[in-house]
Amino acid sequence: MNGTHQMGGMRVLIVEDEPACRDALKTMLMMRGASVATASDAEQALRSFSPSNFDAILADIRLPGMNGLSLLRDIRSRYPDFPVILMTGYSSVSSAVDALKLGADDYLVKPIHDHDKLLDTLWSSIERHRLILRNKSLQEQLRSSEEKYRALFENAGDMIIVVLLNPDGGPAAILEANRSACSAIGLDRDRLRDRPFADLLPPLRRKDTEAFLRASASGAESYETFFVSASGDLFPVELRVERLILEGKPMAIVVARDISERIRMEQDLAEANERDRQHLGREIHDALCQDLTSVTILAASLQKRLASEKSQSLADAAMIHQISKRAVAFCKHLCAGLFPAEMESEGLVAALESLARETSHMFGVSCEASIDRDAVPRTRASSLHAYRIVQEAVGNAIKHGGATRIEIRLARRSDGLSVLTVRDNGRGFGAVPQDGKHLGLKIMSYRARVMGGSLTVENGEGGGASISCIWP
Numbered sequence: 408m409n410g411t412h413q414m415g416g417m418r419v420l421i422v423e424d425e426p427a428c429r430d431a432l433k434t435m436l437m438m439r440g441a442s443v444a445t446a447s448d449a450e451q452a453l454r455s456f457s458p459s460n461f462d463a464i465l466a467d468i469r470l471p472g473m474n475g476l477s478l479l480r481d482i483r484s485r486y487p488d489f490p491v492i493l494m495t496g497y498s499s500v501s502s503a504v505d506a507l508k509l510g511a512d513d514y515l516v517k518p519i520h521d522h523d524k525l526l527d528t529l530w531s532s533i534e535r536h537r538l539i540l541r542n543k544s545l546q547e548q549l550r551s552s553e554e555k556y557r558a559l560f561e562n563a564g565d566m567i568i569v570v571l572l573n574p575d576g577g578p579a580a581i582l583e584a585n586r587s588a589c590s591a592i593g594l595d596r597d598r599l600r601d602r603p604f605a606d607l608l609p610p611l612r613r614k615d616t617e618a619f620l621r622a623s624a625s626g627a628e629s630y631e632t633f634f635v636s637a638s639g640d641l642f643p644v645e646l647r648v649e650r651l652i653l654e655g656k657p658m659a660i661v662v663a664r665d666i667s668e669r670i671r672m673e674q675d676l677a678e679a680n681e682r683d684r685q686h687l688g689r690e691i692h693d694a695l696c697q698d699l700t701s702v703t704i705l706a707a708s709l710q711k712r713l714a715s716e717k718s719q720s721l722a723d724a725a726m727i728h729q730i731s732k733r734a735v736a737f738c739k740h741l742c743a744g745l746f747p748a749e750m751e752s753e754g755l756v757a758a759l760e761s762l763a764r765e766t767s768h769m770f771g772v773s774c775e776a777s778i779d780r781d782a783v784p785r786t787r788a789s790s791l792h793a794y795r796i797v798q799e800a801v802g803n804a805i806k807h808g809g810a811t812r813i814e815i816r817l818a819r820r821s822d823g824l825s826v827l828t829v830r831d832n833g834r835g836f837g838a839v840p841q842d843g844k845h846l847g848l849k850i851m852s853y854r855a856r857v858m859g860g861s862l863t864v865e866n867g868e869g870g871g872a873s874i875s876c877i878w879p
Contacts, residue, residue, distance in 0.1 A: 414526065415440035417533055422452040422466035422478065423494075428517065432465065435522055436529075449473035453481060462533045463490040467517070468506065476505060483510045488539045490532035494519070561586050566644070566663040570604045572621060574657055579604040579620060582658070591665060593637030604661075607634050609641060611824065611861060611877060620648055620659050631856055634663065641859060643670050674788075674857060703731040755783050755790040759797060759815055766813065770805055776815040782825040783817070784858065784878065792854040793817075793827055793876065796862075799851050800829035800874045808833025808872060825860075827876045835866040851876070 419436055423429035424447050433443045444461070446452035449470050456464070464482065468475035479491050493506045493514045506514050512532040519525055560567055566588035570579040584592075584599045592599065592607060604620070605613040612632045619630045630648075633641045642665060649660040710728050713720055756778045763776040784790045797815055804810040810833030817827045848864060851874065855862040860878030867873055 414529070416442075417463070417529070418442045418444075418461045419529065420452060420456060420461045420464045421445045422447075422449060422464060422470065422475070424448060424467065424470050428467075432519070432525075435525075439526060447471075449475065449478040449481075452478060456482070458486050458489055462536070463492065463512075463529055465492050465494065465529070468493050468495045476509060479506060479509050479511055488536055490529075490536045492528055492532060563587060566591055566661075566665070568599075568604070568607075568661045568663065570620070570659050570661060572650075572657040572659055579617060579659070581607075588663070591636070591642070592634060609633050609635055609859075609879070611879060615861065616646070619646065620661065631666065633859065642667050643856070670857065673853070702734075703728065755794060755817075756780055758794050759817070762794070762798060762801065763813075763815055766801055766805070772805065772811050772813060774801065774813040774815070778815075778817045779819055782819040782827075784825070789858045789878070792858050796827065796851050796854050796874070796876050797829055799847055803847055804829070804831035804833050804872065808835065810871065824877050824879055828873060829875075830867065830871060830873045832867075832871040835870060835872045836864060 414436060417440075419441050421429055421432050421436075421443060423432065423445070426447075429445050429447070433445055436443050444455065446455060449466070450473055452464070452466065464478075466475045466478055470478070475493050479493065482489055482491055487510070490512045491510075493511045494517050495506070495514055496517050512535070513528045515525060515528065563585055564587060567585040568581055568588050569583040571582050572579050581599050581602050581604055584596055589596055589599060594602075605617060608616050616630065616632045628647075630646045632644060632646060634644050635641055644663040645666050647662045649662075651658055651660070707728050710725050759778055760776045763774045766772065766774040784793055801813055801815070804813050808831055810831035812832045814830045815828075816830075817825065819825055848862075852862045855876045855878070858876070858878045860876055863875045863877070865873045865875075
């Protein structure tokens with residue numbers, strides 16, 4: 408600065424007991440646009456002073472009664488950063504050193520002939536103080552913002568976990584977790600910090616879930632998986648991810664929602680639908696199939712009688728017999744789809760073997776089943792879900808893929824996981840209509856999740872498709 412700037416809007420309190428010097432300083436500052444008040448001693452200055460009324464104090468060190476150093480000490484005790492500039496005579500240079508030690512912004516030697524230096528000193532001190540005030544305000548806003556977001560973070564109903572992503576593709580590490588996450592997982596914050604994020608996941612879900620953390624568009628989609636609590640219990644969660652770079656490091660904010668209640672309601676709905684299907688299957692079997700069987704028997708009897716009579720209606724009777732036989736076969740196939748009786752009496756193994764035979768007979772394709780009894784799910788509900796997955800996959804292979812060969816395989820892997828696979832030689836999933844593909848795969852994926860497993864869909868290298876369901 409060179410002293411040419413204006414002091415407009417700046418408010419200065421001059422404390423000087425010599426009237427001539429006081430008036431000269433006041434006139435010079437007012438000519439530069441400053442608002443000026445004066446006091447002849449320190450006591451008067453303290454009575455009129457408030458940091459909201461002034462931007463700086465310009466005071467002589469030598470004052471009657473309370474001197475300028477005492478005035479400085481009093482101001483500093485209450486307002487540590489407020490600009491105070493002291494003036495000293497030629498014989499008081501040593502006092503100026505004391506003033507600087509007490510925290511004076513600067514000192515000027517009287518008489519003041521260099522007005523530019525005075526203006527520069529005032530301007531610099533006032534601007535420095537304003538910068539300090541702005542910084543304090545920003546720090547307070549930042550502190551308030553941090554407190555607000557910390558409160559939102561801590562009190563959120565969803566689990567929020569901040570993870571550090573390994574740029575080399577290694578495991579992500581937990582940096583922070585909110586209260587909901589600690590409570591649901593059963594570990595305090597210190598025990599969660601620095602733990603691999605994969606520790607929260609069952610082994611079957613670790614690879615796919617970490618891939619989702621890295622690959623998903625931030626916040627654009629959700630992913631359903633399972634968390635493992637400290638006690639070893641699994642509970643289903645829906646994840647959403649927001650990725651960011653902080654201090655040059657890739658991170659992800661993982662928002663996890665416990666969907667146990669939603670899954671339970673979906674299971675209740677699925678079970679209700681299954682009961683309706685089975686009820687409809689029984690009704691068709693007990694009523695319609697019986698009536699159609701009776702029609703078939705009567706048509707066969709009529710055909711024999713007309714044959715002995717050499718009636719012209721023999722051909723019609725034969726056609727009725729054939730149509731009724733096809734209707735009975737289709738009706739039985741429909742009943743088997745709605746109500747797999749083998750599931751009730753003999754379990755999943757018999758039901759899948761029967762499904763393979765029915766598929767081969769009904770559609771004229773090769774459908775074989777290879778079943779390891781040790782790999783069968785532990786519960787009837789999971790067995791029924793497995794059956795429906797195979798049923799859906801086989802239907803898609805024939806209807807959309809045009810397959811002529813289908814293999815159903817259920818096996819136990821060496822790691823103890825069960826794998827149910829349906830392979831075909833059809834056109835693969837590129838040939839499946841988008842709406843049908845989405846709906847069928849969505850239903851199969853849901854059934855796999857309910858079983859505590861996962862579903863993978865692949866096109867074969869030599870053609871065809873493969874659908875696999877893996878569960879513990």
